[in-house]
Amino acid sequence: MFTVFLVDDDARVVKALSRLVRVKGYNAEAYTSPRDFLNHHDASVPGCAVLDVSMPGLDGLELQHALSAAGVDRPIIFLTGKGDIPTTVRAMRAGAVDFLTKPVSVSNLIGAIQRAEELDDRARQAQAELTSIEARIATLTPREREVLTHVVVGKLNKQIASDLGTVEKTIKFHRSAITRKLGVRSVTDLLRIAQKAGIAT
Known part of the structure; x- marks a missing residue:
């Protein structure tokens, strides 16, 4: 179930919002x-x-930064009693979903x-796909990974063979292993996977 994490130093606010969501x-998890x-x-x-934007010790924007610094990609909605425009701009630039006034x-x-x-x-689906891609790429041998980097820039088998000091038949063998291990059937699919894995073309 989707959980709404409510953080406001006013206990009455988090209690009311918890009941509402x-x-x-x-699901609701409330913190003061x-x-x-x-x-x-x-x-x-x-x-x-x-x-809440205004909280003692650590305000909402600082909390947003702390999550980001920890590598947490959590969608954030800000609540404020002031409607402070500069704060709104900073929050939205930092990736806030919305900025609502109390x-x-x-x-x-x-x-x-x-x-x-x-x-x-969407973010979790994308991360799951990337994790799957990285796991498949990890099954490639160093030589297959090297061949892959040549394939994604559009080189032909004979060009790759020349670059790597081997024969075209060996490159075909490696390409076959690469497509099988990565679970792709076309060069287009191979390029898509390589791009998502950061093996840029």
């Missing part, structure tokens, strides 16, 4: 301390974070959570 079918949230946060759980309307909050859910789902 649960009624709408989401940003540090407590960071200490208990599990990045593997699908969800988004709803953060008291937030139910429709605006749920709409933002739905957008965050779509973003989170």
